[in-house]
Amino acid sequence: MTDKKDVWQGTLALMVLKTLQSMGPLHGYGIARRIEQTSGDLLAVNYGTLYPALLKLEQEGYVSSEWGVSDNNRKAKYYKLTRAGRKQLQTEEREWEQTTEILARFLSPERES
């Protein structure tokens, strides 16, 4: 529990979208666990913050939801990516790569030139 980073605003949405792309339809708990695992347990997601983020994505039309049954026969609400969501994910991925690239140049300038 020591060195985990909080998930900062905005990136959570991207992580959710990416998770849904790679995993297919998934319930809230699953998404949260997946994000934690993918980050190598470096990120501490307060699971509670996931639900408003999902709600926002749904309102924006990037994900849709329906009730389903989980692997161990629990009723759960499943989220899946919509077409608009897929497009949005592409855009955001691109933007994010650009941003990190620019930042990377700033942070290690000696490698340039």
Add this chain to the structure above:
Amino acid sequence: MPALRSLFARLAGLLPGRRRERERELADELDSHLQLHTEENLRRGMNSEEARRQALLKLGGVEQTKEICRERRSLPLLETSLQDLRFGARMLRKNIGFTTIAVLTLALGIGANTAIFSIINSVLLRPLQYPDSGRLIRLYTDTPVEKGSDTTFAAFLDWRSRNRSFESLAATWQNDSNLYDTLGPEKIRSANATAGLFPMMGVRPVLGRLFRSTDDRVGYEHIVLLSYGIWQRRYGGDPAILGKQILVDSTPYQVAGVLPRGFHYPGKTDIWMPMGLGEEFLISFHDNRRIHAMEVIGRLKPEITLAHAKADMAVVTDQLAQEYPATDKDSHADLIPLEEDMVGASRQGLWILMGAAGFVMLIGCANLASLLLSRGAGRLKEFAIRGALGGNRTRLARQLVTESVLLAIAGGLAGIALAYATQASILAIIPSDLPRLDEIHLDGRVLGFAFVLSLLTGIGFGVAPAFQAAKSDLQSGLKPGGRDSGGDSNPRLRKLLIAGEIACAFILLLGASLMMQSFLRLLQVRPGYTPQNVITASIGFPDSYQTSSQKVRFAKQVIEDMRGTPGVRDVAGTSLLPLVSFKRQSGPVQIDGEPADRNHGRESGFTVVTPGFFRAMQIPLVAGRTFNETEGGPSSGPIVVSETAARNWWPGQDPLGKHVRFLWDGPEDREVVGIVGDVKQASLALPSQPEIYLPFYNLPFSYITFVVRTQQDPESFGKTLADAIHKVDDTLAVYDVQTLDRLISDSLNPNRFYLRLFGAFGFVAVALAAIGVYGLISFGVGQRTREFGIRLAIGALPREILRMILGQGLRLALAGLALGVLGSVALSRLIAGFLFGVQPTDPFTLLVAAAIIVFCALAACYVPARRATRVDPMIALRYE
């Protein structure tokens, strides 16, 4: 696009229908989340209790998560505002007593302010109705003997031709006239006006035409323009009036046009005639540089400032002074914007009233704030519980502000209703010399003013308790008996508020008492005659009375007829009654032995009276004699002077036999034959000025007022007098049939107006302050019930507790009074001009006002103090 979509989704979230369903869905979702998580934890080997606990911890609280989701689901600001409103309204309904007091307090404050603001808005703030009215300027003549005098017709013509600053200049000349047609006689206000007046004021006739410039000259057409009002009232709005003949002062005129509704310039004019005047009159006017009778108005050219125009007119009047040294030396034009000229004199009084109303508002606000603070203190437990259940602090604070805004809006609406309801009675007592009276009404701006005022009050005074609630400590709020510790967290603020409102109330009360004192003193002023049992009636002579002897014959006939009437003791005539200002005559005089230089001219009023006037009015003869029926010629007759004139002009000498010359008239000397007592001519409040009486039978004016002293009940002789006048000439309009008592009383109308409003404000202020004190003390007593119980239980006497609480009230009142005295000293300069015979810092009045305040404060404390002494120790100690 996604943003818009999400907005719609959230708006839809506002709809109540699906709310419950969504709420259940969210609960289910979180529930399933927890189960999934718990199961996984179990698989990792935790015991069931720990598994669930960890899942909950990781989620960060079910209720909190729900709350964040709720906020995301719809528009929280809008939704919670609606919620706040609903809840606030419910709270207000539940505490009906509190709500009533708060709304009433606000209604009084906002009502008073709205009522006064509606007057200020119409009279002072709204521009005059004439187009581009800022460029309209009134021009006066300052002569060595009189500032702000009217202008001679000759000077007006010179000004008009020589100035470079005005687009146009117009002259008007007001009169009382007899209108006579098939409907009989009616007295109306008429004005002769140069043709340029109407285009200058932006007036187009609704019917017919205006004057032509040829109408300004000798030999003009005899035409009149009617005001819209008289056209409607007297002629039923019939367009056929055009071209009809009416008699104005027995001269036939043809109606040429009707002017638009609301136009009455100058003054309250109903009929306009061309400036052509009468041939004889106009010719003498043309060259006469001594008769100052014209009111001059002009419209500045665009780009020309008032300062430019003043400099320009100074050049013109300097030229005239050189060309006509005998008459125009040291005369200057005085330029005043028309608006300032019309309303300037009323400005200070109205703003003082606004200030007084503002004080009432402040007091009301202080009460409201204090009420809200104590209510907030009483609701600490409610807030603590809501806080513990996840309600956030800003929400709570906002809830409180919402409640006070709701209160303020309710108060504002009640206030506007109050302003509407009282408007008629305020208009009824408004002095008729206040300009633009007919324009006063509640318009959008006034309503906006009331609305903004109430909103500001609501927000402003909701903030303090909201702040208090937001920083309150949940722990102590939840503790049983916490009301003792958490109770009134801000007693000093509340005491300060109450002391402040006592100070405001004291200042208002002092103002009202000072005005009351002035008024009583004015009532005691001796007018210089006996006003009881005198009826008067006035007429103006039309042009058919061409010669003096016709007027004299008429007056003698009426006087003789009345004298024979049973119940009548004396009858006389005068050009003007005291305290009547329209057409009051005054001018420079020169007394013998003094150089003829105009600059030494002394100023005197003139009244033309019949011989019996002094006896009928019971003005005492001090020395010499009064007039007899048949003496002197028109220009060298005897005069009677007032005591002040005698004292000022011939100190230490015998004025009888001395001579006076009228500078406006001719070179003839008039001999002083008598001295009579001073009469308050201009106003009861002003010292008497020198007055000269001339015999009517030598020098009749073109108007006369009959004065009839009766044995009793003068009112009932009004009709007799009017009939006697009509018996001699039934074409005359008899006007101002009134008793002298009435005349004196009416002259105090402005004082009465300010007194009544100030009195009302003072009364409301004291009542509100008393409510404030009562609220504060009784809240304090309520909080300390247990303390009093203990005190009584260990042997304190009820008397001591009573004294303790009254002492608190007294300290509060004294603190307020100290503030109030400071404030009233600071404000005393403002009110000084409205007082008569009493200083704004009059110690007696100060003491009386202070005593009233202290008494009211103590009375307000008494009820809660009594309650404190009746606390049953057993009940108080068992409580909770």
